[in-house]
Amino acid sequence: MNPYVLAVLLSSLGLGTTLTFASSHWLLAWMGLEINTLAIAPLMAQQHHPRAVEATTKYFLTQATAAAMILFAATTNAWITGEWDINNLSHPIASTMTITALALKIGLAPMHFWLPEVLQGLDLLTGLILSTWQKLAPFALIIQVAPAIDPMVLTSLGILSTLTGGWGGLNQTQIRKILAYSSIAHMGWMMIILQHAPQLTLLALGMYILMTSATFLSLKMVSATKISTLTTMWSKTPILAPTTALALLSLGGLPPLTGFMPKWLILQEMTKQELPLTATTMALAALLSLYFYLRLCYAMALTISPHTTNSTTPWRTQTTQTTLPLALSTTVALGLLPITPAILMLTT
Template identity: 50%
Template structure:
């Protein structure tokens, strides 16, 4: 792809998200989501491969259906109440339609089937954009309309997402599908607490973006598309092996790493709201996710494939791409937990 075209697509992607983030009118929010969707489709289909074309088609159909549902719910609300303001949604039908549409946009259970398939058909760098940047616009709409959405539906969807995200990820050997189910599980934690405490949802989203970006950059750097590929990480960079290990453990939510912070606070909030069965099931489902993170950790750090002499010395070469951002994100993903009192104050 030409650098100019690539820059235009990235700028359109950024501007679409910013339009949705800053809008108070439903039509503007819908326009931002459409720009966002149309911008990323060329990025998904850059490989000129049937799998990439299939992924782009699935992504387009799913996102277009979700955007149509958002537009329909806002039109129905405007017909009932006479206003297009995002925060003034009082129609019950509109609430349910909007909740399902945003769940489809994010990839929450039970409308999550498109996410693993789309990620598997995309490159690692495009997958990184889909599971991080593409979540900002729908999450902002949830943040703006949270007072009008059904708490029961949100908590139920969050609970199901954590269970399915952990359970379905156990059987995967492709790193992109593992990260897709990891994304579903993490979004489940955010959605479950969104109607109870929006500050926790925002903090969890920020930490999720940092952790996922750090791990994806490690996978991009080592070109690890399957679990078997991760066994070559040590040859490429011994330091990268340690960084990937700590990032994976942090994603699993082990103390004293950063990923423990949102799970701890969300469980505390659920118990405070007397949702003890929900908190228990979510904590158990986190163990399912932890299993496949530990499996990746094991293959990355403790397993070494049979190598020739030349491949053992790959760490001597200079990196093929800049690593500054990756170092910043991996440092934050490891050492952010001691700053918890500053965040809570």
């Protein structure tokens, strides 16, 4: 892609997200979401492959549907209350439509069906943008409208997303689909605590972005898109293989890695709110996700590739890719747990 075109598209992504962050009017927030969608569509279709075009079409139709629902909900709320302010979402019909549309935007269950299929058709860097940056603007709106949403709706979305993300990834062989179901499960963790401690939702979102960035960049370094290609990772990059395995375990929430921090604090907050059954359900659902992370780690660390592999030649070669973002994101994704007390002081 032409570097000038790429710069314009990435700038538009930043502009759309910033516009949604800064707006208190539904129309401006909707414009920011639309700029985001239109900016990432050319990045998704740049491969000129039927699968990429199909994924782009699915993503565009889904996001257009969600945007239309947001605009209709905002119009309904303005018709009833006379105001377009985001924080004044008082009518139950408008609030329910809004949270449904925003759940469709970020891929929360049961509106998650598009996400694995879309992510499967993208290259790893575009998939990274879709899994991280594209979540920011809708989540800013979700946090603002959460006080007007029925707590039972938020709890149902959270539990259903965590269970769906766990079950859906169990039988997958494509890494991008596994990471899509991982995204659905992590979004569920953020939704479940939103009504009680929004600051923990932001913490979980930040940690998820860091860990997912480390995982995607590691897979991009070795061009791995299937579990079978992970078996050659040790022979290609003997240092990156255990680092990637640790990043996946961090995504699963195992101590003493960074990913344990948000799950620990969320479960602690739910027990403080006297929700032991919900906390137990979320902890058990996390075990489902941990299983398919362990499958990936098993393929990287405990198997040897057959000689008939179809992947690139598994010899140790010098890479021309930039390794600084990978090094920084991996370090952060593995080693932030000791600063949990400091983060906890900031969020209280």
